[in-house]
């Protein structure tokens with residue numbers, strides 16, 4: 001379980017997270033929605049222990065991320081895919097995927113390579129194992145980024161706007177892979193996913209729950225169907241406003257959304 005309890009994060013005078021609480025249980029696929037600047041990426045960075053908290057507490061399976069020793073253990077349980085691909089440019093695709101399992105988990109190279117090859121094949125990159133990141137398209141690079149995270153066999157997979165640097169075609173190819181993953185994982189006690197995305201329709205299809213951040217406050221936390229119900233998430237003007245901007249068709253779950 002990822003447990004976020006009353007988290008406060010400030011940058012200077014600005015309070016970016018203002019008492020955020022959120023629990024993500026094994027098997028869940030939870031999406032964080034919210035306008036630009038609402039604090040979504042900061043929350044992911046706090047869960048990763050990349051930001052110091054100004055209040056509250058975050059634990060991953062009981063490990064407190066504010067404690068450096070516990071954080072090191074917590075980081076073995078969760079893997080994060082970021083918006084920018086962050087691949088090592090001087091290493092092949094295969095090496096990018098095998099490095100952490102070999103160095104951090106100290107697993108044998110042959111075993112890790114076989115798994116990495118299978119992972120790459122599962123995302124349509126079987127022929128790219130020996131290529132370098134610069135030789136790949138953005139969508140391909142992000143698929144390598146996903147393989148690299150999965151190679152750590154994480155209990156929790158955190159995804160921070162993984163498609164926002166991609167064009168629509170590449171976005172579709174990456175979302176297809178994540179959709180497959182979410183479908184495979186859902187309810188089986190496998191990798192739990194916490195997503196930050198602007199892809200509302202995608203979130204609706206694959207999430208078990210949706211939470212909405214508004215100016216650093218988590219104002220709604222509902223099962224997906226309730227989030228899109230008129231008397232659920234859509235009862236909040238801020239959410240209606242957000243969805244109407246995100247979904248130009250103005251039709252969300254059969255409800256007409258007007259600003």
Ligand SMILES: Nc1ncnc2c1ncn2[C@@H]1O[C@H](COP(=O)(O)OP(=O)(O)OP(=O)(O)O)[C@@H](O)[C@H]1O
Nearest residue numbers: 011012016034035036037038039040041042043161
């Ligand atoms: N290192 C930092 N120093 C100062 N301010 C920061 C820092 N990181 C984030 N912020 C500010 O915190 C606020 C929340 O940023 P954050 O990136 O978490 O938002 P977001 O919801 O992920 O936005 P987007 O959807 O645009 O990525 C913004 O106002 C941002 O400018």
